[in-house]
Amino acid sequence: MWMLLQQPALAEAIGIREVLSRLKDQSQPPIVVDTDCLLVPLWHRGDLPSDLDFMPLLMAAISVCYLCTNDTTLEMRSVQYIDNDLCPGNLRSSFRCLESLRIQYLPNLEGFSRHEVGNEMFPSLSSLFVYDCPKLTLPKLGSIKSLTVCCVSQQLVESISSLHGLTKLEMAFSKLTSLLQNMLHNLTSLQELSISGFKKIQELPTDFLIGLNALKFLEIENCEELKCLPEGMFRDCSLRRIRIDNCENLRSLPECFQNLTMLNHLELSNCPAMEGFPSGPNQLISLQHLNIGGTYKASQRLVVLPEGLQHLCSLEYLEISYILELASLPDWLGNLTTLKELKIIECPDLECIPMSMQRLTNLKKLSIERCPKLEQKCEKEVGEDWHKISHIPHVDIRSDWW
Numbered sequence: 003m004w005m006l007l008q009q010p011a012l013a014e015a016i017g018i019r020e021v022l023s024r025l026k027d028q029s030q031p032p033i034v035v036d037t038d039c040l041l042v043p044l045w046h047r048g049d050l051p052s053d054l055d056f057m058p059l060l061m062a063a064i065s066v067c068y069l070c071t072n073d074t075t076l077e078m079r080s081v082q083y084i085d086n087d088l089c090p091g092n093l094r095s096s097f098r099c100l101e102s103l104r105i106q107y108l109p110n111l112e113g114f115s116r117h118e119v120g121n122e123m124f125p126s127l128s129s130l131f132v133y134d135c136p137k138l139t140l141p142k143l144g145s146i147k148s149l150t151v152c153c154v155s156q157q158l159v160e161s162i163s164s165l166h167g168l169t170k171l172e173m174a175f176s177k178l179t180s181l182l183q184n185m186l187h188n189l190t191s192l193q194e195l196s197i198s199g200f201k202k203i204q205e206l207p208t209d210f211l212i213g214l215n216a217l218k219f220l221e222i223e224n225c226e227e228l229k230c231l232p233e234g235m236f237r238d239c240s241l242r243r244i245r246i247d248n249c250e251n252l253r254s255l256p257e258c259f260q261n262l263t264m265l266n267h268l269e270l271s272n273c274p275a276m277e278g279f280p281s282g283p284n285q286l287i288s289l290q291h292l293n294i295g296g297t298y299k300a301s302q303r304l305v306v307l308p309e310g311l312q313h314l315c316s317l318e319y320l321e322i323s324y325i326l327e328l329a330s331l332p333d334w335l336g337n338l339t340t341l342k343e344l345k346i347i348e349c350p351d352l353e354c355i356p357m358s359m360q361r362l363t364n365l366k367k368l369s370i371e372r373c374p375k376l377e378q379k380c381e382k383e384v385g386e387d388w389h390k391i392s393h394i395p396h397v398d399i400r401s402d403w404w
Contacts (some may be wrong), residue, residue: 296324
């Protein structure tokens with residue numbers, strides 16, 4: 003376990019070099035992060051100069067080197083609770099000021115304490131990061147605002163529902179095949195949610211976001227088997243930003259997606275099976291920023307742009323990228339009269355610009371990158387399609403990566 007000593011405490015007290023020289027046990031020396039910041043193994047705390055011992059512990063990390071085989075490492079791997087056995091002396095009193103805690107590579111860790119609830123042991127804890135602790139169950143932590151859990155187990159997921167004050171939740175890398183109904187319902191303060199690397203999940207619970215009225219940002223990425231988002235999932239949501247990336251089997255968005263009247267920013271990338279945008283009446287009246295397509299890692303298989311996009315009445319930024327089979331832009335593109343910036347990247351079959359582009363009088367910038375056929379036709383003054391875009395103040399056409 004490590005504690006972080008930061009300036010101004012160090013700068014005003016004794017200085018990093020003096021701390022290093024006065025530590026008794028150098029078997030595991032501190033790590034100098036920068037000129038005013040030092041990571042010190044917690045078992046060194048009793049060796050610190052007395053004028054530094056008073057400093058509150060604000061950040062700690064409990065970790066094991068999984069490649070090491072020494073006695074200390076083996077003992078750490080068997081730890082079941084963060085209690086007096088792991089934290090000797092008066093160190094436990096320092097936990098009362100702890101704001102940030104990182105726990106990782108503890109395969110047998112079951113909880114924070116045998117005897118105390120989390121609020122008593124860590125009353126000030128606001129940020130927690132957990133990595134590869136498969137047996138851990140989280141206690142009730144009323145002060146915690148941010149939680150990141152990697153290599154997620156079922157019991158850890160189940161215990162998240164008790165963290166009522168949580169505003170940010172990131173869950174990554176799990177072998178779970180499903181998520182529980184109602185697992186997030188108690189997190190009424192949650193504002194940001196990220197789900198990444200759940201490679202075996204094919205669908206999300208129907209009521210997954212129900213009750214999360216404070217949720218503003220949703221990210222779903224690297225969920226390779228995810229095929230659909232359930233109808234009704236976005237009911238009564240006030241989401242401002244959604245990012246869906248690298249979900250290669252995701253085929254469609256639910257019709258209720260169009261009811262996200264507060265949505266401002268949408269990114270749909272690396273979802274090659276995506277068949278299009280929801281059709282019908284469109285209520286995405288606040289959507290200003292849209293990224294659609296792929297990246298250099300994975301291209302999008304669309305042949306034409308989804309017609310549903312033409313009804314985005316507030317759209318100001320549109321990025322179309324890595325749609326390798328896209329041959330033309332639709333005439334309805336001219337309906338996006340609020341558009342201020344259009345970026346087209348790596349669409350090698352795209353050949354022409356529609357005449358309707360001349361109706362985009364608010365368009366201030368057009369970027370065309372690595373679209374060889376289009377580059378030739380849009381060449382300044384001489385290109386066949388130049389007259390369609392000559393009214394745009396800034397036209398940037400490039401064929402290289404830089």
